[in-house]
Amino acid sequence: MLEVGGREVRISSPGRQVFPGLVKEDIARYYAAVADVMIEHLRDRPTALERWPNGVLEGNEGFYHKHLLRGMPSYAAATEVHFPSGRPGSMLCPTEPAVIVWAAQMNTITFHPWPCTAPQTDQPDELRLDFDPSPGTGFADAVRAAELARELLAGWGWPVGCKTSGGRGVHVFVPIEPRWGFVDVRHAAIAIGRELERREPSLVTTSWWKEGRGARVFVDFNQAAQDRTIASAYSIRARPQATVSMPVTWSQLPTVDPGEFTVRTVPQLIADGRGDPWDGLIIRPERRADLADALRLWDRDVAEGLPELPYPPDFPKMPGEPPRVQPSRAARQSAPRASPGTGRSRRSPGSDPDAIG
Numbered sequence: 001m002l003e004v005g006g007r008e009v010r011i012s013s014p015g016r017q018v019f020p021g022l023v024k025e026d027i028a029r030y031y032a033a034v035a036d037v038m039i040e041h042l043r044d045r046p047t048a049l050e051r052w053p054n055g056v057l058e059g060n061e062g063f064y065h066k067h068l069l070r071g072m073p074s075y076a077a078a079t080e081v082h083f084p085s086g087r088p089g090s091m092l093c094p095t096e097p098a099v100i101v102w103a104a105q106m107n108t109i110t111f112h113p114w115p116c117t118a119p120q121t122d123q124p125d126e127l128r129l130d131f132d133p134s135p136g137t138g139f140a141d142a143v144r145a146a147e148l149a150r151e152l153l154a155g156w157g158w159p160v161g162c163k164t165s166g167g168r169g170v171h172v173f174v175p176i177e178p179r180w181g182f183v184d185v186r187h188a189a190i191a192i193g194r195e196l197e198r199r200e201p202s203l204v205t206t207s208w209w210k211e212g213r214g215a216r217v218f219v220d221f222n223q224a225a226q227d228r229t230i231a232s233a234y235s236i237r238a239r240p241q242a243t244v245s246m247p248v249t250w251s252q253l254p255t256v257d258p259g260e261f262t263v264r265t266v267p268q269l270i271a272d273g274r275g276d277p278w279d280g281l282i283i284r285p286e287r288r289a290d291l292a293d294a295l296r297l298w299d300r301d302v303a304e305g306l307p308e309l310p311y312p313p314d315f316p317k318m319p320g321e322p323p324r325v326q327p328s329r330a331a332r333q334s335a336p337r338a339s340p341g342t343g344r345s346r347r348s349p350g351s352d353p354d355a356i357g
Helices: 024-042 097-105 139-155 182-199 266-271 294-304 327-334
Strands: 002-006 008-009 017-019 048-051 064-065 078-082 088-092 108-113 126-133 161-164 170-175 218-220
Touching: 002 024, 002 097, 002 182, 008 017, 008 097, 017 161, 024 097, 024 108, 024 266, 048 088, 078 327, 097 108, 126 139, 139 161, 139 218, 182 218, 182 294
Parallel strands: none
Antiparallel strands: 002 008, 048 064, 048 108, 078 088, 126 170, 126 218, 161 170
């Protein structure tokens, strides 16, 4: 049993290996140690659970659990949401620290909260920007891109927080007024990404297709789409080192090693009283951003001919969305075919899975 917030949470199979050198009890104790501060990042938010029943070990796989689990304790709350298909559902909505440890008991490794709070689950109150390094780039490049974003957003007077992703990336969070739907928030993320791309085209890209990114940092605008999430602060990531997504200050960001924030090190940082750098900024923010500045950028880009960008493949076709086909394949499909009898074809009919006809 672990005591968390005045409740006792039973941990079954405490000695089962979850990470190399870490067992299930270690994971539960980690979440018990950070639960008081972590709950402020999850409170009242619909939360998907990334579960690894057989551990984060070679050959194993995890999955995302978006609906309510059977056997939820009486103190675990739920909230209603609508998924992109329009289908309604009920999701876990953490309200107290014990829920975090109970989820760890259910083999949760990473918590993925929506950017909204109940009951307004169709109106985000956070804008989240995911800076994802492409091959040939790394954490330092993601930091540069995040700092470029901070410069842009701070120019609008927006409060901006940052954290490590638990890998090579950087996450930037902005508390926003809950007045817009997911489509508008995603458009704001696209507009910001495009502006960063204009300012530093050799560093930043908004290319959804990997073949167009090159050695640049991708601004993953689709993380702002409905039902898309970013790992919460203090969440463990499913990596062999059991790294943690850690909120930091902007002055700390260029100097930290994201690999040093792990299950073994983060509880002591919290015990040392370092405080949460997002308190008063993203958590209980003193002010929230007005998306109008970013949406004006979006409107300007649309007026100048820049199109909507592709949604994730599991979404229904969205208004104004271009075809979901990578540019190189689209070019092959639109290329004129050689006339019969020219002798130019290098393949027999039917041998090319991308061929037309």
